Amino acid sequence: MSVQLTALALFAYYPEMVSKYELEQVTGIDDIFNKVLKQTNNKKYLRKTDDTFGLSEEGFAFFMEKVKPLVDAASQDSQVPNGGEE
Numbered sequence: 465m466s467v468q469l470t471a472l473a474l475f476a477y478y479p480e481m482v483s484k485y486e487l488e489q490v491t492g493i494d495d496i497f498n499k500v501l502k503q504t505n506n507k508k509y510l511r512k513t514d515d516t517f518g519l520s521e522e523g524f525a526f527f528m529e530k531v532k533p534l535v536d537a538a539s540q541d542s543q544v545p546n547g548g549e550e
């Protein structure tokens with residue numbers, strides 16, 4: 465789930481690159497570098513410069529195929545029915 469949350473955050477900045485510190489603030493994942501960004505199986509989703517990260521082409525595809533449908537479904541579940549009030 466952490467890689468999905470990280471992909472969502474990086475998509476929000478896309479195509480800009482962001483620091484691991486900013487990603488920690490946005491995602492709430494402490495030590496995001498070791499828990500997500502450094503993991504071998506996640507590296508294919510990332511572009512990296514010296515101190516910043518962004519989505520790679522494969523990461524963008526991962527977001528669109530795996531993460532966006534979850535966000536869309538959650539958004540649909542939380543909408544108020546027509547004419548209804550919370």
